[in-house]
Amino acid sequence: MNIETEIKSILKTHQLDIGYANKLIAKNISVEINTGNLIAVIGVNGSGKSTLLKTLTGDLSPKKGEIYLQQKNITELNTAQLSHFISVVLTDTQFSHNLNVEELVALGRQPYTNWLGQLSKNDKLEINKALQLLEIEEKSLSKCSDLSDGQLQKVLLARAIAQNTPLIFLDEPTTHLDLYHKIFVFKLLKKLTRQTEKAIVFATHEINLALQLCDQIILVNKGEIIQKTPEELIKSNLLQELFPKDLVAFDASSKSFRVL
Numbered sequence: 001m002n003i004e005t006e007i008k009s010i011l012k013t014h015q016l017d018i019g020y021a022n023k024l025i026a027k028n029i030s031v032e033i034n035t036g037n038l039i040a041v042i043g044v045n046g047s048g049k050s051t052l053l054k055t056l057t058g059d060l061s062p063k064k065g066e067i068y069l070q071q072k073n074i075t076e077l078n079t080a081q082l083s084h085f086i087s088v089v090l091t092d093t094q095f096s097h098n099l100n101v102e103e104l105v106a107l108g109r110q111p112y113t114n115w116l117g118q119l120s121k122n123d124k125l126e127i128n129k130a131l132q133l134l135e136i137e138e139k140s141l142s143k144c145s146d147l148s149d150g151q152l153q154k155v156l157l158a159r160a161i162a163q164n165t166p167l168i169f170l171d172e173p174t175t176h177l178d179l180y181h182k183i184f185v186f187k188l189l190k191k192l193t194r195q196t197e198k199a200i201v202f203a204t205h206e207i208n209l210a211l212q213l214c215d216q217i218i219l220v221n222k223g224e225i226i227q228k229t230p231e232e233l234i235k236s237n238l239l240q241e242l243f244p245k246d247l248v249a250f251d252a253s254s255k256s257f258r259v260l
């Protein structure tokens with residue numbers, strides 16, 4: 001294995017408890033995120049997927065335990081330092097739809113620009129690289145308000161790529177997309193992990209697709225958080241127990257859920 005393809009740990013938790021003031025969502029969480037991995041966070045509605053993502057991105061304080069980003073405790077990093085490690089794409093991200101595509105992607109360079117917000121030659125290069133990687137150069141000057149949901153998702157991803165962090169978090173990136181575009185986004189995320197060595201972690205309800213396309217799955221279930229490969233998860237019987245058994249069942253042979 002050469003140095004370029006060597007797998008490295010980017011994020012690791014230690015005895016992590018997550019939740020809110022009077023509410024424990026899950027405890028003793030032990031997850032690890034490695035370079036070049038595509039990782040889905042799955043679980044039923046209200047199980048705690050967003051809470052986990054918010055905690056891992058430093059948005060919400062852990063109730064207990066530690067999060068290490070490349071061996072540094074996340075509590076020792078200020079917001080500016082954190083923005084060099086982690087970029088976050090939220091489906092309901094608020095931004096002015098008057099911005100054009102290039103201007104929105106340029107926001108990803110904010111952690112690097114000077115106090116005047118001027119883009120350097122290198123910033124412009126990174127923006128163009130992100131637009132090319134997502135194949136949206138021809139939309140550079142289009143208003144974000146004129147884009148479809150699928151196109152906007154690509155632009156938000158390009159902004160995260162331009163931020164040039166080793167780790168990208170997304171909360172439900174395929175909501176509002178049709179099946180074709182859901183698969184398109186999943187495949188695109190996978191391609192990005194392979195081309196850039198970045199790790200991408202995303203919450204999703206598309207369990208069938210996650211089992212087919214992700215390297216790892218983090219399952220949030222009844223206060224427990226478990227990380228496994230899709231194959232391990234399929235063998236574990238945990239998916240059979242995920243939903244009440246009256247409407248839907250997991251079929252291990254086809255590796256998918258089916259309607260009863």
Ligand SMILES: Nc1ncnc2c1ncn2[C@@H]1O[C@H](COP(=O)(O)OP(=O)(O)OP(=O)(O)O)[C@@H](O)[C@H]1O
Pocket residue numbers: 020021023025043044045046047048049050051052
């Ligand atoms: N700010 C908050 N304060 C207290 N409880 C909260 C807060 N935000 C969420 N919760 C609760 O935490 C639990 C987990 O919520 P979370 O949004 O993490 O679930 P989720 O798995 O992302 O759900 P969904 O799939 O529906 O988006 C829920 O019971 C929710 O009501």
